[in-house]
Amino acid sequence: MKSIRELNKQDLKGKLEESRVELAKIRTEAAKGTLRKDSGKIRTYRKEIARMLTRINEMKTQ
Secondary structure: OOOOOHHHHHHHHHEEEEEEEEHHHHHHHHOOOOOOOOOOOHHHHHHHHHHHHHHHHHHHHO
């Protein structure tokens, strides 16, 4: 898998959308109380989304 720095803007936006959807699913499971083994993934997805947004903003300024 490519690093976030190696992806182009289109790929980043696609991956960002996928991560947001997955985060929403995990949050829904957590709210229902059915989330067990994936409880630590919420933080991981949030940080991954932040990294992608940071990279997109860096590309805008260049």
